[in-house]
Amino acid sequence: MKIGELARRTGCQVETIRYYEREGLLPEPARSRGNYRLYGSAHVERLTFIRHCRALDMTLGEIRTLLMHRDHPERDCAEVDALIDAHIGHVENRLAQLESLRGALLELRARCRGDGGTQDCGILRELAQPADEEGGDAPPSAVEHIGGTHSH
Structure with missing residues (x-):
């Protein structure tokens, strides 16, 4: 089967398959005389495995190890258990x-009643405040927290 058929069978984008x-997660497919990639049932099975791992939010490194x-x-299954424990x-x-x-978002939301003009919006006012640079014992403001969580 060609790459489009593999994509349809597995629900995976062609670009993702490539x-x-x-990345070495899928083996190189055979090529037709016209130089089209030709995939078999082993590719469907392996791609299904990879997609299941991705649905569990596993990294490519974790998937590579599981593969x-x-x-x-013949390898020890304890290593697989340890990988899953670490992922948990x-x-x-x-x-x-x-x-x-x-x-932090609930705290931010509590700063505005939702009535009046945006010039009086407590949410917008709080978001405009500079972040506390000292990093003391005080809990982070909603602004600091929101900025810090999206990098993961």
Whole structure:
């Protein structure tokens, strides 16, 4: 099958399939006489595996490691367990960050009643305040927190 058919079967964009090939996650496909990529059922299965991992928000490095274990079934499964445990830790960290972000947004939202003109909007006023540079024991303002969470 050609790349368009592989994309349809797996629900994956053609550009993403090419990216996974460049990254070494998908093996090079055979080529037709016309130099078209030709994929088989092994590509469908592997791409489905990769897409499932991505749906679980795994990094390409984590996926690469899982694929290596999948390709070498004699390897110790404890390494796969450890990878998943570490990923769970990352997810728990992100959940805590998101909960903190939620609190900061709720605090920001409480600064405005939603009536009147925007010249009196407490949200806009707070967002215009300079960030506290000292980094003391005070909790970060909504502005600082929002700026700090989008880099992950």
